[in-house]
Amino acid sequence: MNYSFSVSEPAAGVRMCKIKASQFKTACISVNLALPLGEDASANALLPYLLHRCTGKYPDMRAMNMRLGSLYGADISASVGKIGEAQVLQMYASFIDDRFALDSESVAKSCADMLADMLFEPKLDENGRFFPEDIEREKRMLSELYQSELNDKKVYALRRCTEIMFASEVYSVGKYGTLADIQALTPEKVYSAWRRVLETARVQIDVIGNVDFDSVEKLFSQRFSCINRAPVEIKTQFIKTAGEPKRVREPMDIKQGKLVIGMRAGTASAQESYPALRVMCDLYGGSPHSKLFSVVREKMSLCYYCSARLTRQKGIIMIQSGVECENEEKAEKAILEQLELVRRGEFSDDDLKASVDALSDAFRGASDSPDAIDAWFSTQILDSQLRSGDDFADEMESVTREQVVEAANGVTLDTVYMLYSGEGEAEK
Amino acid sequence: MSTEIIKNELLGESYYSIDHPSGLKIFVYPKENYESSYAVFGTRYGSIDVCFRADGQQDFITVPEGIAHFLEHKLFESEELDAFARYAKTGASANAYTSFDRTCYLFTCTGNFKDSFEILLDFVQSPYFTEETVAKEQGIIGQELTMYKDIPEMEVFYNMLRAMYSVHPVRIDIGGTVESISEITAQRLYDCYNTFYNPSNMALAVAGNVTPEAVLEVADRLLKSKEPVTIERRFFPEPPQVCTDYTQQTFNIATPLFSLGYKETYSEPERSLKEIMVTSMLLEIIAGNTSVLYERLLKDELINTEFSAEYFTGYGYAACIFSGESSDPKRVRECINEEIARLRREGITDEQFEVARRKYYGRVITCFNEVDDIANSLIVSHFQKIPLFEEFDLLPGITKSDIEARLEATLREEYSSLSVVI
Numbered sequence: 002m003n004y005s006f007s008v009s010e011p012a013a014g015v016r017m018c019k020i021k022a023s024q025f026k027t028a029c030i031s032v033n034l035a036l037p038l039g040e041d042a043s044a045n046a047l048l049p050y051l052l053h054r055c056t057g058k059y060p061d062m063r064a065m066n067m068r069l070g071s072l073y074g075a076d077i078s079a080s081v082g083k084i085g086e087a088q089v090l091q092m093y094a095s096f097i098d099d100r101f102a103l104d105s106e107s108v109a110k111s112c113a114d115m116l117a118d119m120l121f122e123p124k125l126d127e128n129g130r131f132f133p134e135d136i137e138r139e140k141r142m143l144s145e146l147y148q149s150e151l152n153d154k155k156v157y158a159l160r161r162c163t164e165i166m167f168a169s170e171v172y173s174v175g176k177y178g179t180l181a182d183i184q185a186l187t188p189e190k191v192y193s194a195w196r197r198v199l200e201t202a203r204v205q206i207d208v209i210g211n212v213d214f215d216s217v218e219k220l221f222s223q224r225f226s227c228i229n230r231a232p233v234e235i236k237t238q239f240i241k242t243a244g245e246p247k248r249v250r251e252p253m254d255i256k257q258g259k260l261v262i263g264m265r266a267g268t269a270s271a272q273e274s275y276p277a278l279r280v281m282c283d284l285y286g287g288s289p290h291s292k293l294f295s296v297v298r299e300k301m302s303l304c305y306y307c308s309a310r311l312t313r314q315k316g317i318i319m320i321q322s323g324v325e326c327e328n329e330e331k332a333e334k335a336i337l338e339q340l341e342l343v344r345r346g347e348f349s350d351d352d353l354k355a356s357v358d359a360l361s362d363a364f365r366g367a368s369d370s371p372d373a374i375d376a377w378f379s380t381q382i383l384d385s386q387l388r389s390g391d392d393f394a395d396e397m398e399s400v401t402r403e404q405v406v407e408a409a410n411g412v413t414l415d416t417v418y419m420l421y422s423g424e425g426e427a428e429k
Numbered sequence: 430m431s432t433e434i435i436k437n438e439l440l441g442e443s444y445y446s447i448d449h450p451s452g453l454k455i456f457v458y459p460k461e462n463y464e465s466s467y468a469v470f471g472t473r474y475g476s477i478d479v480c481f482r483a484d485g486q487q488d489f490i491t492v493p494e495g496i497a498h499f500l501e502h503k504l505f506e507s508e509e510l511d512a513f514a515r516y517a518k519t520g521a522s523a524n525a526y527t528s529f530d531r532t533c534y535l536f537t538c539t540g541n542f543k544d545s546f547e548i549l550l551d552f553v554q555s556p557y558f559t560e561e562t563v564a565k566e567q568g569i570i571g572q573e574l575t576m577y578k579d580i581p582e583m584e585v586f587y588n589m590l591r592a593m594y595s596v597h598p599v600r601i602d603i604g605g606t607v608e609s610i611s612e613i614t615a616q617r618l619y620d621c622y623n624t625f626y627n628p629s630n631m632a633l634a635v636a637g638n639v640t641p642e643a644v645l646e647v648a649d650r651l652l653k654s655k656e657p658v659t660i661e662r663r664f665f666p667e668p669p670q671v672c673t674d675y676t677q678q679t680f681n682i683a684t685p686l687f688s689l690g691y692k693e694t695y696s697e698p699e700r701s702l703k704e705i706m707v708t709s710m711l712l713e714i715i716a717g718n719t720s721v722l723y724e725r726l727l728k729d730e731l732i733n734t735e736f737s738a739e740y741f742t743g744y745g746y747a748a749c750i751f752s753g754e755s756s757d758p759k760r761v762r763e764c765i766n767e768e769i770a771r772l773r774r775e776g777i778t779d780e781q782f783e784v785a786r787r788k789y790y791g792r793v794i795t796c797f798n799e800v801d802d803i804a805n806s807l808i809v810s811h812f813q814k815i816p817l818f819e820e821f822d823l824l825p826g827i828t829k830s831d832i833e834a835r836l837e838a839t840l841r842e843e844y845s846s847l848s849v850v851i
Contacts, residue, residue: 003462024462026798062727066718070784073791097791142733145754148683149735154579254681256578290517302565305572323576351518358520365539366465369637370799 002391003368004209006378011218012225014232015204018378018387019214022371027097028109028210029371030217032116033379034090034202037235038171042088043143043178044186044194049079049090051139051191056118057125068115072108073097077115083176085237085271085314087383090198092116095371098211109212113220121224123195131188131195140186147177154420158259159321162418165249166263170238172315201233205382209371235383239269239316243415252423257305258326259420261319262336267411268316271383274411275313276396277404281412282311282318283356284405285343290355292339292348293320303332314383318412326421333417343409346402353402361394432641437818442797444807444817445641451652452628456807457644458636460800464539466637467800468546470553471533471808473632474625476603477744478530480663483624489663492621493612494598495570495605498527500618502566503558504534512552521545529599530743531812532625537801542639543647550633550651556622558615571607581680581850589688589750589848592676597665599746629657634807637800664745669694671846678850684733685851687758689765692844693747700742702815703823706789707835708749712738713785714777714832715768715840716751722768731761749840758849766842773836782829793821 004022011017036045059065069075075096082089094112102108126132151157160175167173177183204225208217243265268274286293286309293307307322324332342348367377367390381387430450436443444458476498480491505512505525516523521538523545534553538545577583587602594600604610624630635644671692716722716738726732736753755761796802810817 003464022462024460026794063719063721063724066723067780067784070717070719070788072787073794074788075791097794101794103787103790138727138730141730145684145733149754152581152680152682152686257572257575288517289513289523295513298569302568302572305569305576323572325572325575355517355520359517359522362520362539363522366537369463369465 002389004374006387006389008387009218011222012228013230014202015206015221015225017218017221018205018207019218020207020209020374020378021211021214022209022374023211025098025210025371026101027095027371028212029093029095029207029375030113030116030209030212031091031093031207031375031379032120033205033207033382034198035084035087035205035235035382036090036198036202037233038083038086038088038174041194041197042174042176043182044190045088045090045198046081046177047136047139047143047183047186047191048195048198049081049092050143051131051135052119052123052195053077053079053092054139055124055135056115057122058118060124072111073102075108075112077112077119081176084380084383085235086171087235087237088176089382090202091379092119093375109210110216113217117220117224120199121227131192133188136186136188136191140183143177144180144183147180147183154253154255154259155321155323158261158418158420159319161251161420162261162263162319162416165247165418166416170240172238199228200231203232203235203382205379207375207378209374237271237315240265241267241269241316241411243413246414247416249416250419250421253420255420255422258324258329258422260304260322260324260329260332261418262333262414263416263418264318264320265413265415266311266316266318267408267413268313271314271316274404274408276400277408278311278313279360280353280356280397280400281343281405281408282309283360284348284352285309285340285409286320288356288359290352292342293336296339297322297332297335301335303328303335307332307336329419329421337414340409340412344406346406350402353405357397357400360397364390364394364397366390435816435818437821440794440797440818440821442818447641447645449628449648449652451654452657453652454632454811455644455648456632456634456811457639457641458634458803458807459639460637460803463637463800465537465800466542466635466639467535467537467804468549468633468635469533469535469804469808470549470633471531471631471812472625473530473630473812474532474621475528475530476601476605477598478625478662479598479601481624482661484659490620492617493605494601494609495603496610496613496617496621497532498604499566499570499610499613500621501525501527501532502570503562503618504553504556506562507552507555507557512548515548515552516545519545519548527603529603531808533805533808535801535804539638543643546635546644546647547651550647553626554651554653556619556626558618560615563613563615563618567610567613570604570610574602574604574607574610577602577604581682581686584678584680585686585688585848585850586752588676588678588850589690589846592673592846592848593671593690593692593748594667594746595672597667597746599743624658624660627655627658628652630660632808632811634804636803636807662744664698667692667694667746669844671844674846676846676848680850682850684754684756685758685849686752686754687761688750688752688848689758689762690741690748690750690846691840692846693749693839695747698745699813700747702813702819703827704835705740705742706820706823707827707831708740708839710785710789710827711832711835712740712749713788714781715772716765717785717788719781719784722764726761726764731755731757731764758847762845762847769836769840777829777833777836779829782832786824786827790824793824
């Protein structure tokens with residue numbers, strides 16, 4: 002491991018992860034806020050974008066960007082993700098290490114202050130409200146972001162399959178909520194979302210690089226001490242076994258069909274059987290030597306892409322593939338047959354070893370940039386204990402053939418969704 | 430064999446530049462306290478190289494569009510195990526890519542470096558093409574090309590290139606078309622391979638947790654020498670005019686996408702590093718998130734934060750490109766032209782220049798953070814015949830008047846094409 006890390010709790014429900022590494026040219030700080038996924042999704046989703054654009058101190062967007070530009074192009078970005086049935090808001094600052102600063106000002110300190118101001122001292126009018134024009138701007142841009150992600154038909158098909166498969170679960174809620182909810186947002190709704198997030202979100206702050214950790218910790222502990230914290234508990238519903246498979250086909254004006262197959266992984270928590278499932282998924286449809294890639298794509302030429310992905314925080318496996326419409330049935334059959342083979346243990350020891358080696362190699366290498374380290378730790382926000390890539394790699398290396406077969410046998414088919422080339426538009 | 434250590438004290442970076450007896454240029458860039466290593470074996474051969482002749486040949490030969498990308502796919506195969514199956518035994522993560530002007534094969538790993546490195550050197554030097562395997566690949570790549578046709582972001586960009594360029598092969602999609610790749614034969618693949626996959630036209634770069642000894646031990650054993658080849662690429666003289674100043678395609682997307690290109694024509698096929706840097710800074714000043722234009726377009730609801738500008742240049746082509754999402758791309762075009770005119774009239778402020786310079790400085794430093802960026806930059810800079818640290822060294826010498834002079838010379842409205850996908 003090429004970094005050392007320690008964890009502290011500067012405020013109730015706020016975990017700070019301090020990762021010391023001196024080999025990089027840059028450092029980064031991320032603020033991650035997890036909330037239960039639900040009806041406030043759109044108001045929550047707007048927040049990181051709104052907050053990172055301006056602050057009380059830099060109320061003008063261009064002044065803010067000039068300031069960041071003068072800090073050698075320090076980048077503060079916003080994003081929203083979904084981890085299990087949590088919605089996670091992120092504000093992420095990435096900047097050059099202080100040893101490259103051309104004057105005596107600490108870039109790290111300035112960026113940490115800026116992030117804290119974004120979260121706690123936003124741009125408000127004299128009555129302490131968000132400005133309507135700022136809210137309208139962010140509503141427009143979030144709507145456009147929502148729609149542009151769906152321009153990619155791969156993403157669109159996955160999204161539709163998710164809506165169908167989880168129709169009666171919270172997980173069907175998209176990370177940005179709905180277009181109608183975004184459009185119905187008002188300054189008041191966003192303000193109350195902001196207060197609620199400050200008071201109830203489960204927070205993780207990652208600080209990575211050669212940074213004065215104590216001062217960053219002190220900064221956030223002071224700012225959070227002004228908030229009446231009541232961190233919320235976040236739970237995700239796991240359905241171990243699927244019922245009768247659902248099948249939905251929808252037409253769209255596209256050149257190539259998109260087949261998405263959703264499965265239940267047979268688990269009741271994010272940790273249960275994770276190493277075995279992860280290896281199984283890699284062997285089945287993760288890597289270039291996997292069955293889906295080497296057989297369904299390469300040998301049978303049934304699709305251009307075909308891969309399986311495990312989401313441990315919800316206990317599901319989603320298979321995505323791009324197929325010519327006339328090959329739809331053949332492709333589905335082949336994809337399911339390959340899983341059958343894994344269930345029966347029909348894979349070589351070499352294949353198993355290849356998956357274990359590839360995963361363990363990737364986990365051990367996930368530490369060669371501040372971005373990669375942040376991505377590694379921030380996705381563990383719901384886990385009670387933070388673990389390094391080496392810890393995960395060690396677990397992968399202990400997985401046996403029997404465990405893989407057992408994991409595969411716990412998997413059940415839930416939903417088959419096909420977006421095919423045809424007249425008539427599916428719901429946008 | 431000659432080995433040179435190239436250092437930059439201010440950056441605190443250094444690497445080995447090796448002239449290998451096989452004729453190949455090798456770069457080894459050790460990074461202390463990095464877990465992984467990243468190796469890339471590249472040839473200066475991309476989608477634009479469809480008409481060329483090698484030493485002594487009398488006539489230029491013309492090959493099917495998309496053949497460089499096709500060759501990339503095929504090289505992974507051999508008579509026995511394909512390269513992916515071999516990498517599966519080492520745990521490395523392998524890939525390859527083809528761009529307009531290069532093809533690169535790469536892997537990244539934390540352990541078993543030498544085993545993976547052997548595979549890389551071996552398969553790139555061992556072509557195996559038969560009519561059967563070519564036919565099968567035509568099916569797979571046909572699917573890939575069809576998939577791209579569903580991605581509006583790619584279509585809007587290629588449509589713009591076709592609107593700007595009438596003869597230069599940069600107007601061709603990197604992968605070619607289903608029709609063009611159907612003309613590819615095993616013999617054509619060998620012709621291209623034997624021309625471009627010659628050590629004198631290639632380079633190898635390894636960065637990260639690696640030593641020159643480990644690299645050379647394998648390279649000495651596996652690299653095959655070949656007579657150096659001189660390749661003459663056909664230079665396609667482009668008229669300054671664009672083919673059409675507007676092109677549109679319907680995709681039924683919510684917010685239209687646009688790419689606006691300002692074509693530049695030169696008698697020399699390649700741009701200098703300084704020109705590229707000055708132009709990038711100019712584009713930052715015109716359209717970056719610190720610009721007056723950016724602020725105004727956002728306020729007028731004409732763009733969102735996807736808006737960006739880049740200098741797009743390679744052998745025989747150069748263009749300034751603005752792209753983004755907009756409900757009214759034609760209006761965006763007018764605003765960009767107005768802003769260019771205003772800056773020409775009023776000049777660039779010292780503050781704008783200083784912020785652009787600092788942003789560039791930060792960006793150059795960040796380039797030395799990740800092993801994949803470093804290794805790929807080594808290959809690109811070698812093909813461009815520009816030393817890796819030159820960008821960092823040139824930066825303090827760039828002045829505001831350099832940028833103003835560039836502004837006078839480029840971004841001519843009459844040579845621009847707007848591509849829109851709605």
